[in-house]
Amino acid sequence: METPEGHSEAQKQPIVPQKTNGMCIAAFVLALGAILTAPFVIPGFLASILALVLGILGIKKAKREGHSGETLGMWGIVLSCLSLLVSLTLAGIATWFFLELKKSDEFKQEIREQIEHQKEIDPEGAKKAEKIFHFLGLD
Known part of the structure; x- marks a missing residue:
């Protein structure tokens, strides 16, 4: 259906961007921080756990509510798992080194x-x- 100005009704409707899930964004940002703090073991470990939880919850919520951000949430999960691996490896090396030094x-x-x-x-x-x-x- 044409309007007097020559535009169809579909062209007049505003494009509404899809809302991005905040938990997915937070998971991604926190996972980046976890990667940077992984050498400090405890902060890296805590940030990784929090990013992992936020990523999982964010993806579930995004799917349930039809929001975007699942990719950010997935990257948050992947980076947090990588950070966990680095933190735990460093903690294991430090523990081994201390036990050997103690001997x-x-x-x-x-x-x-x-x-x-x-x-x-x-x-x-x-x-x-x-x-x-x-x-x-x-x-």
């Missing part, structure tokens, strides 16, 4: 010498260092 008699002797030297400079600091040394099971 080293040279390391223990070096710490004892440092504590003895610290006693001359700062007796209070040396007491704190001895407590930490004992707490870590290095004595």
Whole structure:
């Protein structure tokens, strides 16, 4: 049907963009942050878990409500899983390294010498260092 101006009615209707799901956007942004903080293990791990949860919930909500953003949510899930893998790998390496170092008699002797030297400079600091040394099971 033509209007007096020569345009059809379909051409006059405004184009309404589809709403993007906010949880999917948040999952993607948080997953990017998780990748950047993965070397710091704990913040990377926490950000990864949160991004993973937001990505899953965001995709479900986007499908249910007919919103866009599923691709962002999926990328958030993928990047958060990658960040989790990096964080857990680094935590495992750090744990292994510490356990191996803990076994080293040279390391223990070096710490004892440092504590003895610290006693001359700062007796209070040396007491704190001895407590930490004992707490870590290095004595």
